[in-house]
Amino acid sequence: MIHQTIAAAAPATLERVAQERTFKTHDGTEIFYRCWPALGPTPKGAILLFHRGHEHGGRMAHLVDELAMPDHAFYAWDARGNGRSAGERGYAPSFAALVRDIDCLVREIGRDGFGQHDIALIAQSFGAVLAAAWVHDYAPDIRALVVASPAFSVKLYVPFAKEGIALWQKLKGRFFVNSYVKAKFLTHDAERIASFDADPLITRPIASNILVELYDHAARIVADARAITVPTQLLISGSDWVVRHAPQHEFFVNLGSSAKERHVLPGFFHDTLGERDRKQALDLIRPFLEKQFAAPEKTIDLTSADRVGYTRDEAEKLASPLALLSPKGLYWAMSRASIRIGAWLSSGMKTGIATGFDSGSTLDYVYENEARGTGFIGRMIDRTFLDAIGWRGIRQRKLHLEELIGNAVASLKAGGRPVHMLDIAAGHGRYVLDAVAKCAEPPASVRLQDYSELNVGLGSKLIAERNLPTSVTFHRADAFDAKMLAGLRPAPDLAIVSGLYELFADNTMISRSLGGLASAMQPGSLLIYTNQPWHPQLEMIARSLTSHRGGQAWVMRRRTQGEMDQLVTAAGFEKIDQRIDQWGIFTVSVARRV
Template sequence: MRDYQKRTFASHDGLELFYRHWPATDSGQPRRALVLFHRGHEHSGRMAHLADELELPGFDIFAWDARGLGQSHGPRGDSPSFGTSVRDVQTFIGHLRERHGLAEEDMVVLAQSVGAVLVATWAHDYAPNIRALVLASPAFKVKLYVPFARPGLKLLRALRGNFFVNSYVKARFLTHDPARIASFEADPLITRPISVNLLLGLYEAAERVVADAQAIQIPTQLLVSGADFVVHRKPQEQFFERLGTLRKELHVLPGFFHDTLGERDRGPVLERVRRFVLQQFEQPPARPSLLDADRIGASCAEAEALATPLPARSLRGLYWRLTRAGLKIGAHLSRGVKLGFDTGFDSGSTLDYVYRNTPGGMGRLGRLVDRTYLDSIGWRGIRQRKLHVEELLRLAMARLREAGRPVHILDIAAGHGRYILEALQGVEPLPESILLRDYSELNVRDGQALIEAKGLDQIARFIEGDAFDRADLAAVAPRPSLAVVSGLYELFGDNQQVGNSLAGLAAAVPPGGYLVYTGQPWHPQLELIARALTSHRDGQPWVMRRRSQAEMDQLVAAAGFRKLEQRIDEWGIFSVSLAQRVDG
């Protein structure tokens, strides 16, 4: 039996999480790691048998206890949100990289059930550079058995707030292995209650990831239990069919219950896992290039479909005409909707209004309509993006100060610049200079007024500028040590255009400087936006081409930046990343 060490790490919010580490026993091998994520309700001890049974002596093996489970801290069976738990995964991988000296490309992640959904969501949202994924019976859709259970849970949560439900699953329906059944029933660390917030968040994330699995480019092995009483098989098969990687394999295991990796006859299955893991290290890590994803692929086809007018007499065409008409009526009541039609729903003026988040309009009804508008999921995501931009700006400024370097900020499409200026609250010392640019004379005027209102006109100025003029960006003076691109590239689907802009920034930012950039890997209202809202560009339909996080990161890397940190909202819509300019 391989010995393990008990360890802990502080997650992103400071909560202490527990994990086990089985050091490699074959020191003659290059550093490699297998990272295990357990089922819901369980803990790392339930996967400890795999450290020996997989027969991978050259691998360090790690297994965590998710927050609220096992020996990790946090309320039992709960998490502030599913997205919080996904970010725990990102933090754990970062800890393994920093504490144990492991490169991401030398890690394989193996996860089961709820853990597999956490990991699949992380792979989609954060685009990690790990070597491979092995997912066993991912709980993309739990069998609740009670009719209308999910709507009922949503209703009860709206009435009662968060509450807990107990797992109905008996050990004998998880595995045929008598020893596993007995150990499950006697295990004091099993946590049967799960919060409804976490359960509903699991459903929502799973639906998103299954629908957009094409964004996952990581080599993946999927194990599906053939007699699973706990989760549905169809979403697992849909996920596999849509996976973006060409290096993928599916194994349906007849007669297996839900505890796939703990089943009685698991030996041959574990041999398949072992073979798949070792095969990934027989060749250098590789990902398909996504630099031409604007011209071929799923997001290109999606954007082209959204840009194609619907037949005038079709039901969908009628529906969206009525939706546009309703919004036009709303513009007479809601200040925000009117501003969107006047300046574009993607304009700097609209975004500044959304940031301020104060409803206005004609009377009480108008403010109510405006409140509903401001509370739409897209605008909630935008406000969270602003907070993430400010957080990473402060982080980058602190790192520059620690390195003894001056802080010269450049934002190439700042809108009104509110997120830059409000990020400076409490920052000492202030940056040496701030240069805000925008194509719009209106944004420049209002942004300069905001600079003066905040008393920053001694260090900050606002000028007109083209964010896609490579030579102009490269010539910016003083050279920026911290460049920012927020909410711009999402509006332009052409990768060459974005690449030129990034190349200009790479020429301007010296090695060791930083870049904060945003992305939009997902949006649940793309058709509403394309069919009913208008852009700042001459009132044309606002058609967006989504970029996966992997695509956006490749564009940034091609320009000469190395990604360091990332944040993303609870809904997986808007990401914010911090990268550093590398030599060469």
């Protein structure tokens, strides 16, 4: 429910009047935000403002009038743990939780009639990194993104401060670091300096986990900025005492946007949008946004990225063999040898060697998450194997699948559907069966499929062990057989594709599979699909691990979230929800058949 009050009586001038509202975000935390409705009868769009670290949305409020865009609604939140929003001061469970808060805010203002395509973002400093991460990870169809002095790399003047914070957190747990920045190093505006020093809502401390994760996610977003294809404007403060310029320039160069601008503002301190001469910045932002709202750039077609995209180039490079006696060749040869030696003692490594590290058997072992092996050393090696960041991401993906499957079943049941569930490549089916077991009301039928006879046999055994009804079945089938999928009866109300499309680089195969599902599914039916837009260990996987396809090297071509979503949209679905793990590796999305 939206709670709102009018902040003040309407003044005699044309100054905008803020409405004060709150909403509950994904974990129940109450987020405070301000809304300035458009002055005209027909809004041209909505502009969301994201403040810098330690501050709150009230310190962005001046932009509403100064930008002089009266036909656009404005929104400014107080990030959790800041300003008037709930939460421990300066703390969030993770950087990813803050990014998901943005997604929830966008859904919240959808109640005012603004869809993603009606929205542009203006974000500063820490808020700019959050906004860029949301655009990267969730691939929203927004009009434009403006980032001012993004805090991709904070200047910590104490030597090895970043490493020290990470080490101390690992040893002692979460702690807080107070901001050392004085207002006079943020802006030349005397009024802004005085208001900063007197503002009781400024939050000086920031939790160590957010600082550490900020660096990790910022590096990921900068390196993979080609995944960001929305029109983007970057403003760089020329005399910034707080953050480094080099990653900002790297971000711009890497951007995949067809419309992108970079402006360096000489003499500006870090508070770009609160500087004394900020009119220079606003006179750049206004025409950029007005152009995108009036005649937005055509969306870049990503469905052919398997043939002409940067992730194809990346995959081809990883597939190229190394000279055996080169330093890298020797390093990865030793890595492969250590894995084979480890497989003598570790049950997980042994399963990966035998069936492929991308096989249903290996994934089922990862889901179980129980270290097994020969003796204490074997179990210790196996625990190290199971704790690899990729496998941790897989287990988080399972939790997201269970959540979204449960939500989908409940939603379909509420709409009067019996819910016939289908998973076209279920592996052993553990994640689906676990999700179904948690449903308040079970689906009418569950049909699991897989191409591997081994998986079908072990999955059928798992069904028998759980004494599940005859409405739960397992079949051998090809997930890329569009004719078979289109002819399935009963038609699926809920289709699941998990961990499959990530294994195949060819978008033609993916489109064929999605097309078969779309032909079978009635409007209003739901599709749950996964994706892997990023992975920190791509080279290790390609050089050291083998796949289920005849022991070949496991070379993965990443799909950006935008590419995956466009394939789903082209098949006749509309994306309505998404989850992503705290490392930014695996996504789980829900789409509705239209």
